[in-house]
Amino acid sequence: MAIAKNTDVVADHIKRVNKAIQYIDEHLDSELSIDLIAGIANFSPYHFHRVFKSVVNEPLNSYIIRKRIEKAAAVLMRQKQVSITELYTKYGFSSNSSFTRAFKKFYRISPTLFRVTCPGRFSKISQANSKNGQSPGLFEPYICSVDEQKLQTMNAxxxxxxxxxxxxxxxxxxxxxxxxxxxxxxxxxxxxxxxxxxxxxxxxxxxxxxxxxxxxxxxxxxxxxxxxxxxxxxxxxxxxxxxxxxxxxxxxxxxxxxxxxxxxxxxxxxxxxxxxxxxxxxxxxxxxxxxxxxxxxxxxxxxxxxx
Structure with missing residues (x-):
């Protein structure tokens, strides 16, 4: 009975954290305070920190920063007309330098260089596979080096x-x-x-x-x-x-x-x-x-x- 009860608690935590994640992902360009997000998940701020990390395996603040940087990276790849200034302002960074420092922690290069260089070279899965000697994995790369001869045999x-x-x-x-x-x-x-x-x-x-x-x-x-x-x-x-x-x-x-x-x-x-x-x-x-x-x-x- 104790095991079943614990399983129910874990499932409830997952459901409530999922609700918070959905809100975060849909409001990356808005203020995301711990009080607000914990309230959405119906937790106290103190308990939400612990529960969020146990479910996502990442602290809340780290998750929010990562998602904002990744969102900015997606914009850099797809929307050439959006300026760097617009990006760091939209996603809550105080300056170009603070945005660039955070961006480099994830992609090892500046936002400007990321935009002008083929993104596949710097993708996270490419970095992971290059470390352990594996060939490019799932979804990597999209555009930079697609084997069109092989693709033509797939009868799309x-x-x-x-x-x-x-x-x-x-x-x-x-x-x-x-x-x-x-x-x-x-x-x-x-x-x-x-x-x-x-x-x-x-x-x-x-x-x-x-x-x-x-x-x-x-x-x-x-x-x-x-x-x-x-x-x-x-x-x-x-x-x-x-x-x-x-x-x-x-x-x-x-x-x-x-x-x-x-x-x-x-x-x-x-x-x-x-x-x-x-x-x-x-x-x-x-x-x-x-x-x-x-x-x-x-x-x-x-x-x-x-x-």
């Missing part, structure tokens, strides 16, 4: 389409490893709710961070199931909505190791065809279990929101 079917609103049940996941374990927990919950009876359930992964600008171990994702009908959630499972909008959609049947290059291809296609990514998150929808496919192929759709 890319289109631009309007997507309806999607209601989702989700469990938050931090880090690019062990996402399958989080999905097992989500499917176990879905089985208890009777959602698997008709066998027509669609998993969906939302990427709240970019592998180009966020360290792999800090990437935040949501393991989701698309809901057909309203449902009550509990424990670590929450509800999230993807609003309707316009997307570049790539339909593929690929091997697991090709997910990274496919994202690269889609961003190249996006750029070549004059589209711009919006501030919404990218996501994937899966149509089969690749382990049950005779050739271990995944049938998956990749979604990039556009303005």
């Amino acid at each position: 079917n890319i289109e631009v389409k309007e997507m309806p609103e999607l209601k989702l049940a989700y469990i938050s996941h931090i880090g690019h490893d062990n996402l399958d374990i989080t999905y097992k927990k989500l499917f176990a919950w879905a089985a208890e709710k009777g959602l698997l009876r008709d066998g027509n359930i669609q998993p969906l992964t939302i990427y709240h961070d970019s592998f180009k600008i966020t360290a792999p171990e800090k990437i935040r994702m949501s393991a989701c199931l698309i809901l057909k009908d309203p449902i009550t959630v509990d424990g670590a499972v929450g509800l999230i909505t993807i609003n309707k909008g316009k997307y570049v959609v790539g339909h593929y049947e690929i091997k697991p190791e090709d997910f990274g290059p496919v994202w690269g291809e889609l961003f190249v296609w996006l750029s070549k065809n004059g589209y711009k990514k919006s501030d919404k998150d990218v996501f994937e929808i899966y149509h089969n279990d690749f382990t049950q496919h005779p050739e271990n192929l995944s049938r998956v759709d990749f979604y990039i929101p556009i303005t």
